[in-house]
Amino acid sequence: MDKKEEVICERCNGTGFITDEKSHQDVCPVCLGLGTIIQNKEKITLTHSKSGLKKNVIWTLIALSIYYVIFFFFYIRGDLNILATVVILIAGHMAAISYIVGYMIIKSLPRL
Numbered sequence: 001m002d003k004k005e006e007v008i009c010e011r012c013n014g015t016g017f018i019t020d021e022k023s024h025q026d027v028c029p030v031c032l033g034l035g036t037i038i039q040n041k042e043k044i045t046l047t048h049s050k051s052g053l054k055k056n057v058i059w060t061l062i063a064l065s066i067y068y069v070i071f072f073f074f075y076i077r078g079d080l081n082i083l084a085t086v087v088i089l090i091a092g093h094m095a096a097i098s099y100i101v102g103y104m105i106i107k108s109l110p111r112l
């Protein structure tokens, strides 16, 4: 079930017509002369959370990159044994995955 809302067209301010640089009047291409457009509220919310998610994914990838640099630094030095290597790798990925999943769960919850 979509929540739809009729809003005044921003392009023509509800007149249904636009005036171009040559003072020529034309039918508004956004609302097709209606003056109002139907906006899907759910769709807008989804787009917003998607851009927020994208930002979070990028930050997680940056954090992972730093994590790998630190990890390989100690790995090459030979400070880590096999067990420590496996534990650190799994823990790092689990943290990244749970962060993204946790973010998605919080975002999908209805706003109070």
Ligand SMILES: [Zn+2]
Binding pocket: 009, 010, 011, 012, 013, 014, 015, 016, 017, 028, 029, 030, 031, 032, 033, 034, 035, 036
């Ligand atoms: Zn319009």
